[in-house]
Amino acid sequence: MELCEIRILWCVARLEVTTQEVAPGELGGKRGRTRARVGGVLVVDHRTLARRIVDEAMGEPQLEHAFTGRRAIGGLGERVPRTKPHTYKVACGMATRVVSFGRIDPAPDRLICGDASAAAGGMVDGALDAIYIDPPFGTGAVQRGRGHAYVDRRDDPDAFVEWLAPILAHSRRVLAPHGSLFVHLDYRAVHYVKVALDRLFGRARFVNEIAWCYAVGGKSRRGFGRKHDTILWYAKTDDWAFFPDAVRVPRRGGSHMRLVGGVQEKTDRRTGRVYRYPVAAGKVPEDWWTDIETLNHSDGERTGWPSQKPERLVERVLQAVTAPGGRVADWFAGSGTTAAVAQRLGRRFVASDREPAAVDVAARRLIAQGRALASAGNPPVPLEIIRGRI
Ligand SMILES: C[S@@+](CC[C@H](N)C(=O)[O-])C[C@H]1O[C@@H](n2cnc3c(N)ncnc32)[C@H](O)[C@@H]1O
Numbered sequence: 001m002e003l004c005e006i007r008i009l010w011c012v013a014r015l016e017v018t019t020q021e022v023a024p025g026e027l028g029g030k031r032g033r034t035r036a037r038v039g040g041v042l043v044v045d046h047r048t049l050a051r052r053i054v055d056e057a058m059g060e061p062q063l064e065h066a067f068t069g070r071r072a073i074g075g076l077g078e079r080v081p082r083t084k085p086h087t088y089k090v091a092c093g094m095a096t097r098v099v100s101f102g103r104i105d106p107a108p109d110r111l112i113c114g115d116a117s118a119a120a121g122g123m124v125d126g127a128l129d130a131i132y133i134d135p136p137f138g139t140g141a142v143q144r145g146r147g148h149a150y151v152d153r154r155d156d157p158d159a160f161v162e163w164l165a166p167i168l169a170h171s172r173r174v175l176a177p178h179g180s181l182f183v184h185l186d187y188r189a190v191h192y193v194k195v196a197l198d199r200l201f202g203r204a205r206f207v208n209e210i211a212w213c214y215a216v217g218g219k220s221r222r223g224f225g226r227k228h229d230t231i232l233w234y235a236k237t238d239d240w241a242f243f244p245d246a247v248r249v250p251r252r253g254g255s256h257m258r259l260v261g262g263v264q265e266k267t268d269r270r271t272g273r274v275y276r277y278p279v280a281a282g283k284v285p286e287d288w289w290t291d292i293e294t295l296n297h298s299d300g301e302r303t304g305w306p307s308q309k310p311e312r313l314v315e316r317v318l319q320a321v322t323a324p325g326g327r328v329a330d331w332f333a334g335s336g337t338t339a340a341v342a343q344r345l346g347r348r349f350v351a352s353d354r355e356p357a358a359v360d361v362a363a364r365r366l367i368a369q370g371r372a373l374a375s376a377g378n379p380p381v382p383l384e385i386i387r388g389r390i
Protein backbone atom coordinates (compact mmCIF):
# COMPACT_ATOMS: atom_id res chain seq x y z
CA MET A 1 0.00 0.00 0.00
CA GLU A 2 1.45 3.32 -1.06
CA LEU A 3 0.71 6.16 1.29
CA CYS A 4 0.48 9.64 -0.12
CA GLU A 5 0.90 12.43 2.40
CA ILE A 6 -0.76 15.76 1.85
CA ARG A 7 0.70 18.32 4.22
CA ILE A 8 -1.79 20.90 5.31
CA LEU A 9 0.49 23.70 6.36
CA TRP A 10 -2.00 26.34 7.33
CA CYS A 11 -3.14 26.63 10.86
CA VAL A 12 -6.78 25.58 11.22
CA ALA A 13 -7.30 27.31 14.54
CA ARG A 14 -9.64 29.83 12.93
CA LEU A 15 -12.17 27.19 12.05
CA GLU A 16 -15.21 27.68 14.21
CA VAL A 17 -16.66 24.22 13.88
CA THR A 18 -18.25 21.97 16.39
CA THR A 19 -16.44 18.87 15.30
CA GLN A 20 -12.77 18.16 14.99
CA GLU A 21 -13.21 14.85 13.26
CA VAL A 22 -11.68 14.52 9.84
CA ALA A 23 -14.00 12.80 7.44
CA PRO A 24 -12.92 9.55 5.87
CA GLY A 25 -12.71 11.25 2.53
CA GLU A 26 -11.27 10.14 -0.72
CA LEU A 27 -8.24 12.14 -1.71
CA GLY A 28 -6.04 11.47 -4.66
CA GLY A 29 -3.44 12.93 -6.97
CA LYS A 30 0.16 13.85 -6.87
CA ARG A 31 1.98 15.09 -3.82
CA GLY A 32 2.22 18.85 -3.91
CA ARG A 33 -0.90 19.51 -5.94
CA THR A 34 -3.00 22.04 -4.19
CA ARG A 35 -6.38 21.84 -5.84
CA ALA A 36 -8.91 19.23 -4.99
CA ARG A 37 -12.59 18.60 -5.35
CA VAL A 38 -14.33 18.14 -2.05
CA GLY A 39 -17.94 17.03 -1.90
CA GLY A 40 -18.39 18.28 -5.44
CA VAL A 41 -16.85 21.70 -4.69
CA LEU A 42 -13.52 22.80 -6.15
CA VAL A 43 -11.17 23.96 -3.43
CA VAL A 44 -8.04 25.81 -4.40
CA ASP A 45 -5.64 25.40 -1.54
CA HIS A 46 -4.99 23.21 1.41
CA ARG A 47 -6.43 25.67 3.86
CA THR A 48 -9.79 25.45 2.15
CA LEU A 49 -9.29 21.75 1.86
CA ALA A 50 -8.74 21.48 5.59
CA ARG A 51 -11.87 23.49 6.22
CA ARG A 52 -13.87 21.38 3.84
CA ILE A 53 -12.61 18.22 5.44
CA VAL A 54 -13.86 19.41 8.80
CA ASP A 55 -17.09 20.89 7.46
CA GLU A 56 -17.90 17.77 5.57
CA ALA A 57 -17.31 15.46 8.47
CA MET A 58 -20.98 15.01 9.17
CA GLY A 59 -22.07 15.25 5.60
CA GLU A 60 -20.74 13.85 2.38
CA PRO A 61 -17.00 13.55 2.87
CA GLN A 62 -15.92 12.36 -0.55
CA LEU A 63 -12.81 14.02 -1.94
CA GLU A 64 -11.64 13.78 -5.50
CA HIS A 65 -8.57 15.32 -6.99
CA ALA A 66 -9.41 18.07 -9.46
CA PHE A 67 -6.65 17.37 -11.95
CA THR A 68 -5.99 13.68 -12.11
CA GLY A 69 -9.39 12.37 -11.06
CA ARG A 70 -7.43 9.61 -9.33
CA ARG A 71 -9.23 8.37 -6.31
CA ALA A 72 -7.97 6.93 -3.10
CA ILE A 73 -9.53 6.39 0.24
CA GLY A 74 -8.49 8.37 3.27
CA GLY A 75 -7.89 7.19 6.80
CA LEU A 76 -10.74 7.80 9.15
CA GLY A 77 -11.32 9.45 12.44
CA GLU A 78 -8.07 11.39 12.18
CA ARG A 79 -8.26 14.60 14.15
CA VAL A 80 -7.49 18.01 12.76
CA PRO A 81 -5.21 19.63 15.34
CA ARG A 82 -6.56 22.99 16.42
CA THR A 83 -3.31 24.86 16.39
CA LYS A 84 -0.52 23.20 14.53
CA PRO A 85 0.15 22.05 11.00
CA HIS A 86 -0.55 18.39 10.48
CA THR A 87 -0.36 15.66 7.95
CA TYR A 88 -3.47 14.14 6.44
CA LYS A 89 -2.67 10.68 5.22
CA VAL A 90 -4.52 9.06 2.41
CA ALA A 91 -3.95 5.71 0.83
CA CYS A 92 -3.62 5.52 -2.93
CA GLY A 93 -2.56 3.27 -5.72
CA MET A 94 -3.49 0.07 -3.91
CA ALA A 95 -3.53 -3.06 -5.96
CA THR A 96 -6.21 -5.58 -6.72
CA ARG A 97 -5.58 -8.96 -5.16
CA VAL A 98 -7.17 -12.32 -5.88
CA VAL A 99 -7.17 -14.92 -3.12
CA SER A 100 -7.75 -18.48 -4.19
CA PHE A 101 -9.12 -21.21 -1.93
CA GLY A 102 -8.36 -24.07 -4.28
CA ARG A 103 -11.48 -23.92 -6.43
CA ILE A 104 -11.12 -22.68 -9.99
CA ASP A 105 -13.89 -20.36 -11.08
CA PRO A 106 -13.76 -17.57 -13.69
CA ALA A 107 -16.18 -15.37 -11.70
CA PRO A 108 -14.70 -14.53 -8.30
CA ASP A 109 -16.55 -12.99 -5.38
CA ARG A 110 -15.68 -9.29 -5.13
CA LEU A 111 -14.84 -7.10 -2.17
CA ILE A 112 -14.50 -3.49 -3.31
CA CYS A 113 -13.06 -0.51 -1.51
CA GLY A 114 -15.20 2.23 -2.96
CA ASP A 115 -18.29 4.33 -2.78
CA ALA A 116 -21.66 2.59 -2.76
CA SER A 117 -22.95 4.50 -5.76
CA ALA A 118 -19.88 3.57 -7.83
CA ALA A 119 -20.11 -0.09 -6.83
CA ALA A 120 -23.85 -0.32 -7.49
CA GLY A 121 -23.57 1.83 -10.62
CA GLY A 122 -20.89 -0.48 -12.03
CA MET A 123 -23.11 -3.57 -12.03
CA VAL A 124 -24.93 -4.76 -15.12
CA ASP A 125 -28.74 -4.80 -15.22
CA GLY A 126 -30.51 -7.78 -13.69
CA ALA A 127 -27.34 -9.37 -12.31
CA LEU A 128 -28.38 -10.00 -8.71
CA ASP A 129 -30.84 -12.14 -6.82
CA ALA A 130 -30.75 -10.18 -3.58
CA ILE A 131 -29.28 -7.03 -2.09
CA TYR A 132 -29.06 -6.38 1.64
CA ILE A 133 -27.82 -2.93 2.65
CA ASP A 134 -27.19 -1.53 6.10
CA PRO A 135 -26.24 2.07 5.35
CA PRO A 136 -25.20 4.60 7.97
CA PHE A 137 -28.37 5.57 9.87
CA GLY A 138 -27.82 9.34 9.79
CA THR A 139 -27.09 9.65 13.50
CA GLY A 140 -24.89 12.71 12.97
CA ALA A 141 -22.19 11.04 15.07
CA VAL A 142 -18.94 9.20 14.64
CA GLN A 143 -19.73 5.49 15.05
CA ARG A 144 -17.07 3.81 17.12
CA GLY A 145 -16.33 0.14 17.54
CA ARG A 146 -13.33 -1.53 19.09
CA GLY A 147 -10.37 0.06 17.37
CA HIS A 148 -12.45 1.19 14.39
CA ALA A 149 -14.78 4.06 13.55
CA TYR A 150 -16.61 5.65 10.67
CA VAL A 151 -18.28 9.02 10.28
CA ASP A 152 -22.04 8.75 9.96
CA ARG A 153 -24.08 11.18 7.90
CA ARG A 154 -25.72 14.14 9.56
CA ASP A 155 -29.15 13.76 11.15
CA ASP A 156 -31.15 15.19 8.25
CA PRO A 157 -33.59 12.66 6.81
CA ASP A 158 -34.33 14.63 3.64
CA ALA A 159 -30.64 14.93 2.82
CA PHE A 160 -30.23 11.26 3.75
CA VAL A 161 -32.89 10.19 1.25
CA GLU A 162 -31.45 12.47 -1.43
CA TRP A 163 -28.06 10.81 -0.94
CA LEU A 164 -29.42 7.26 -0.80
CA ALA A 165 -31.91 7.56 -3.70
CA PRO A 166 -29.44 6.98 -6.58
CA ILE A 167 -28.01 3.95 -4.77
CA LEU A 168 -31.51 2.54 -4.33
CA ALA A 169 -32.28 3.20 -8.01
CA HIS A 170 -29.13 1.33 -9.09
CA SER A 171 -30.05 -1.46 -6.69
CA ARG A 172 -33.44 -1.88 -8.34
CA ARG A 173 -31.86 -1.80 -11.81
CA VAL A 174 -29.32 -4.53 -11.04
CA LEU A 175 -31.85 -6.92 -9.49
CA ALA A 176 -33.06 -9.87 -11.53
CA PRO A 177 -36.85 -9.99 -12.11
CA HIS A 178 -37.26 -12.35 -9.13
CA GLY A 179 -34.82 -10.31 -7.02
CA SER A 180 -35.33 -8.49 -3.72
CA LEU A 181 -33.84 -5.50 -1.94
CA PHE A 182 -33.57 -5.31 1.85
CA VAL A 183 -32.77 -1.92 3.42
CA HIS A 184 -31.81 -1.97 7.11
CA LEU A 185 -32.62 1.28 8.95
CA ASP A 186 -33.68 2.59 12.32
CA TYR A 187 -36.35 5.04 13.45
CA ARG A 188 -34.50 8.11 12.21
CA ALA A 189 -34.85 7.67 8.47
CA VAL A 190 -36.97 4.58 7.90
CA HIS A 191 -40.23 6.40 7.13
CA TYR A 192 -38.57 8.78 4.72
CA VAL A 193 -36.81 5.94 2.93
CA LYS A 194 -40.04 3.88 2.85
CA VAL A 195 -41.75 6.65 0.88
CA ALA A 196 -38.79 6.85 -1.52
CA LEU A 197 -38.85 3.07 -1.99
CA ASP A 198 -42.62 3.05 -2.56
CA ARG A 199 -42.08 5.59 -5.33
CA LEU A 200 -39.14 3.70 -6.83
CA PHE A 201 -40.51 0.14 -6.74
CA GLY A 202 -44.24 0.86 -6.57
CA ARG A 203 -46.27 0.24 -3.41
CA ALA A 204 -47.36 -3.15 -4.74
CA ARG A 205 -43.75 -4.34 -4.62
CA PHE A 206 -43.40 -3.71 -0.90
CA VAL A 207 -43.18 -7.14 0.71
CA ASN A 208 -42.42 -6.68 4.41
CA GLU A 209 -41.38 -4.27 7.07
CA ILE A 210 -39.34 -6.54 9.32
CA ALA A 211 -38.94 -5.40 12.92
CA TRP A 212 -35.66 -6.80 14.24
CA CYS A 213 -36.09 -6.62 18.01
CA TYR A 214 -33.25 -6.86 20.48
CA ALA A 215 -32.81 -6.50 24.20
CA VAL A 216 -29.68 -4.40 24.46
CA GLY A 217 -29.68 -0.65 24.02
CA GLY A 218 -30.77 2.48 25.78
CA LYS A 219 -33.68 2.83 28.16
CA SER A 220 -35.91 5.88 28.18
CA ARG A 221 -37.61 7.74 31.03
CA ARG A 222 -39.76 9.70 28.63
CA GLY A 223 -41.03 6.99 26.34
CA PHE A 224 -40.62 3.33 25.45
CA GLY A 225 -37.09 2.07 24.90
CA ARG A 226 -36.11 2.00 21.24
CA LYS A 227 -35.24 -1.63 20.83
CA HIS A 228 -35.76 -2.49 17.22
CA ASP A 229 -34.40 -1.75 13.77
CA THR A 230 -36.49 -1.96 10.64
CA ILE A 231 -35.62 -3.88 7.50
CA LEU A 232 -37.66 -2.86 4.46
CA TRP A 233 -38.12 -5.58 1.85
CA TYR A 234 -39.03 -4.67 -1.74
CA ALA A 235 -39.31 -6.98 -4.74
CA LYS A 236 -38.35 -6.01 -8.25
CA THR A 237 -41.44 -7.62 -9.82
CA ASP A 238 -44.56 -9.44 -8.69
CA ASP A 239 -42.73 -12.73 -9.22
CA TRP A 240 -40.22 -12.54 -6.38
CA ALA A 241 -38.39 -15.59 -5.05
CA PHE A 242 -39.22 -16.76 -1.52
CA PHE A 243 -38.00 -19.98 0.11
CA PRO A 244 -40.06 -20.23 3.32
CA ASP A 245 -38.88 -23.74 4.18
CA ALA A 246 -35.28 -22.52 4.33
CA VAL A 247 -36.03 -20.16 7.21
CA ARG A 248 -38.32 -22.15 9.49
CA VAL A 249 -37.92 -21.53 13.21
CA PRO A 250 -39.00 -23.69 16.18
CA ARG A 251 -42.63 -23.34 17.24
CA ARG A 252 -42.92 -21.77 20.64
CA GLY A 253 -44.74 -23.43 23.51
CA GLY A 254 -47.31 -21.58 25.60
CA SER A 255 -49.40 -20.47 22.62
CA HIS A 256 -53.21 -20.47 22.61
CA MET A 257 -53.21 -23.74 20.64
CA ARG A 258 -53.77 -27.18 22.12
CA LEU A 259 -50.76 -29.49 22.07
CA VAL A 260 -51.78 -33.03 21.09
CA GLY A 261 -48.95 -35.56 20.70
CA GLY A 262 -46.38 -33.17 19.24
CA VAL A 263 -48.97 -31.34 17.13
CA GLN A 264 -50.40 -27.89 17.89
CA GLU A 265 -54.11 -27.71 17.11
CA LYS A 266 -56.67 -24.98 16.83
CA THR A 267 -60.31 -25.06 15.76
CA ASP A 268 -61.90 -22.29 13.73
CA ARG A 269 -65.01 -21.42 15.76
CA ARG A 270 -66.98 -20.28 12.74
CA THR A 271 -66.29 -23.13 10.33
CA GLY A 272 -65.37 -25.83 12.84
CA ARG A 273 -62.31 -26.61 10.76
CA VAL A 274 -59.34 -27.98 12.74
CA TYR A 275 -55.82 -26.71 11.90
CA ARG A 276 -52.84 -28.89 12.87
CA TYR A 277 -49.21 -27.77 13.03
CA PRO A 278 -46.53 -30.39 13.80
CA VAL A 279 -44.14 -28.82 16.33
CA ALA A 280 -41.12 -30.56 14.80
CA ALA A 281 -41.73 -28.88 11.42
CA GLY A 282 -41.30 -25.41 12.95
CA LYS A 283 -42.90 -22.38 11.37
CA VAL A 284 -42.09 -19.59 8.96
CA PRO A 285 -41.26 -16.47 11.01
CA GLU A 286 -43.57 -13.49 11.07
CA ASP A 287 -42.35 -9.99 10.24
CA TRP A 288 -41.12 -9.33 13.80
CA TRP A 289 -37.98 -11.14 14.82
CA THR A 290 -37.20 -11.47 18.50
CA ASP A 291 -34.99 -14.55 18.35
CA ILE A 292 -31.78 -12.94 17.08
CA GLU A 293 -29.87 -10.82 19.60
CA THR A 294 -27.37 -8.08 18.74
CA LEU A 295 -23.73 -9.12 19.11
CA ASN A 296 -22.41 -8.76 22.63
CA HIS A 297 -18.88 -7.64 23.45
CA SER A 298 -17.49 -11.12 23.90
CA ASP A 299 -19.20 -12.59 20.86
CA GLY A 300 -16.78 -14.61 18.74
CA GLU A 301 -18.27 -13.05 15.62
CA ARG A 302 -17.26 -9.54 16.68
CA THR A 303 -14.68 -7.87 14.49
CA GLY A 304 -14.54 -4.49 16.23
CA TRP A 305 -16.23 -2.73 13.30
CA PRO A 306 -19.02 -0.45 14.57
CA SER A 307 -22.64 -1.41 13.98
CA GLN A 308 -21.72 -4.95 12.94
CA LYS A 309 -24.86 -7.05 12.41
CA PRO A 310 -25.22 -10.68 13.50
CA GLU A 311 -24.69 -13.29 10.81
CA ARG A 312 -27.94 -15.05 11.81
CA LEU A 313 -29.91 -11.96 10.85
CA VAL A 314 -28.42 -11.68 7.37
CA GLU A 315 -28.51 -15.46 7.00
CA ARG A 316 -32.31 -15.47 7.43
CA VAL A 317 -32.64 -12.73 4.83
CA LEU A 318 -30.41 -14.43 2.25
CA GLN A 319 -31.87 -17.89 2.77
CA ALA A 320 -35.40 -16.51 2.41
CA VAL A 321 -34.80 -15.16 -1.09
CA THR A 322 -31.83 -16.95 -2.66
CA ALA A 323 -30.94 -20.53 -3.52
CA PRO A 324 -27.38 -21.90 -3.33
CA GLY A 325 -25.34 -20.35 -6.14
CA GLY A 326 -27.49 -17.17 -6.00
CA ARG A 327 -25.86 -13.75 -6.40
CA VAL A 328 -26.05 -11.16 -3.63
CA ALA A 329 -24.65 -7.70 -2.92
CA ASP A 330 -24.11 -5.30 -0.04
CA TRP A 331 -22.91 -1.78 -0.93
CA PHE A 332 -22.25 -0.86 2.75
CA ALA A 333 -20.36 -3.97 3.72
CA GLY A 334 -18.70 -2.77 6.94
CA SER A 335 -17.09 -5.82 8.52
CA GLY A 336 -18.34 -7.98 5.65
CA THR A 337 -21.26 -9.73 7.36
CA THR A 338 -23.33 -10.16 4.18
CA ALA A 339 -20.28 -11.36 2.27
CA ALA A 340 -19.29 -13.79 5.03
CA VAL A 341 -22.79 -15.26 5.19
CA ALA A 342 -22.96 -15.50 1.39
CA GLN A 343 -19.57 -17.23 1.23
CA ARG A 344 -20.55 -19.72 3.94
CA LEU A 345 -23.94 -20.47 2.32
CA GLY A 346 -22.47 -20.92 -1.17
CA ARG A 347 -23.89 -17.71 -2.64
CA ARG A 348 -21.84 -15.40 -4.87
CA PHE A 349 -21.32 -11.86 -3.66
CA VAL A 350 -20.22 -8.32 -4.41
CA ALA A 351 -19.57 -6.22 -1.32
CA SER A 352 -18.25 -2.68 -1.06
CA ASP A 353 -17.35 -0.14 1.59
CA ARG A 354 -15.67 3.20 1.20
CA GLU A 355 -13.51 2.69 4.29
CA PRO A 356 -10.19 0.94 3.64
CA ALA A 357 -10.21 -0.23 7.26
CA ALA A 358 -13.62 -1.89 6.77
CA VAL A 359 -12.32 -3.63 3.67
CA ASP A 360 -9.29 -4.83 5.62
CA VAL A 361 -11.54 -6.23 8.37
CA ALA A 362 -13.88 -7.87 5.84
CA ALA A 363 -10.97 -9.26 3.79
CA ARG A 364 -9.39 -10.86 6.88
CA ARG A 365 -12.75 -12.36 7.84
CA LEU A 366 -13.46 -13.73 4.35
CA ILE A 367 -9.97 -15.12 3.85
CA ALA A 368 -10.03 -16.86 7.25
CA GLN A 369 -13.47 -18.33 6.60
CA GLY A 370 -12.61 -19.25 3.01
CA ARG A 371 -9.55 -21.19 4.22
CA ALA A 372 -11.61 -22.92 6.91
CA LEU A 373 -14.24 -23.90 4.34
CA ALA A 374 -11.50 -25.16 2.04
CA SER A 375 -9.95 -27.32 4.75
CA ALA A 376 -13.40 -28.74 5.47
CA GLY A 377 -13.55 -29.83 1.81
CA ASN A 378 -15.93 -27.09 0.67
CA PRO A 379 -13.74 -24.37 -0.92
CA PRO A 380 -15.48 -21.16 -1.97
CA VAL A 381 -14.79 -19.41 -5.28
CA PRO A 382 -11.78 -17.05 -5.38
CA LEU A 383 -12.06 -13.68 -3.64
CA GLU A 384 -11.07 -10.57 -5.58
CA ILE A 385 -10.22 -7.61 -3.35
CA ILE A 386 -10.36 -4.39 -5.33
CA ARG A 387 -8.88 -1.21 -3.92
CA GLY A 388 -8.69 2.12 -5.65
CA ARG A 389 -10.75 3.06 -8.67
CA ILE A 390 -13.61 0.87 -9.80
C1 LIG B 1 -23.89 0.31 9.53
S1 LIG B 1 -22.30 0.06 8.84
C2 LIG B 1 -22.46 -1.52 8.05
C3 LIG B 1 -22.18 -2.64 9.01
C4 LIG B 1 -22.26 -4.01 8.37
N1 LIG B 1 -23.62 -4.38 8.04
C5 LIG B 1 -21.64 -5.05 9.26
O1 LIG B 1 -22.33 -6.01 9.66
O2 LIG B 1 -20.46 -4.91 9.59
C6 LIG B 1 -22.34 1.17 7.48
C7 LIG B 1 -21.11 1.13 6.60
O3 LIG B 1 -21.32 1.97 5.48
C8 LIG B 1 -20.05 2.49 5.09
N2 LIG B 1 -20.31 3.66 4.25
C9 LIG B 1 -20.74 4.88 4.62
N3 LIG B 1 -20.91 5.67 3.53
C10 LIG B 1 -20.58 4.91 2.46
C11 LIG B 1 -20.56 5.15 1.06
N4 LIG B 1 -20.91 6.32 0.55
N5 LIG B 1 -20.18 4.14 0.25
C12 LIG B 1 -19.80 2.93 0.76
N6 LIG B 1 -19.79 2.66 2.07
C13 LIG B 1 -20.18 3.63 2.92
C14 LIG B 1 -19.37 2.78 6.41
O4 LIG B 1 -17.98 2.82 6.24
C15 LIG B 1 -19.84 1.61 7.26
O5 LIG B 1 -18.91 0.55 7.23
